[in-house]
Amino acid sequence: MNAIGLYISHGPAAGRLVYETTASLPANRAKKARSTPEERAAAHGLRPEQVGSIDSERLVEFIWKSGGRPAVYPEDWQRERPLVIWLDNYSVHKSERVQAELPALERAGITLCYLPSYSPELSKIEPIWHPVKHHEIVRRSHPILGQLMEAVEEALAGKAAALLAAHSRTVNLLRQAA
Secondary structure: OEEEEEEOOOOOOOOOEEEEEEEOOOOOOOOOOOOOHHHHHHHOOOOHHHEOOOOHHHHHHHHHHHOOOOOOOOOOOOOOOOEEEEEOOOHHHHOHHHHHHHHHHHHHOEEEEEOOOOOHHHOOOHHHHHHHHHHHOOOOOOOOHHHHHHHHHHHHHHHHHHHHHHHHHHHHHHHHHO
């Protein structure tokens, strides 16, 4: 299973966890392909678009989608408010494809910043991933990959709801104290 996520810590959408998951299928060791990608995905209880890894293209699509760019947009589309996204130094985050997209992202009001190498303690999303991976996915073995994906999606949806509720409680407490 692969997941990509964005925790929004400031602004009108603060408290939201945005994420996408994909699944990597076991390698096909046959010399000749005996089934189509659609058939292989279906055999694992998945749709074809759920299969794959988090590569540069998926990352760029996720950034644009998380940044609010609509499916159909004018060439000069810009966000109403600036968005700063902090990334670690995973190779996909610094790939040629991502670097090529930087000028367009900047023009749209989206800035990518990188954490120092080997510093996961500075990442605001690591404390979110950790309990999901280690505590909230209770059952880790499933007969088919699609069931594992459902368990991961359920755990992430629960975490997203809990984060948003906690943020709302904090905002309400701050308003009451003011």
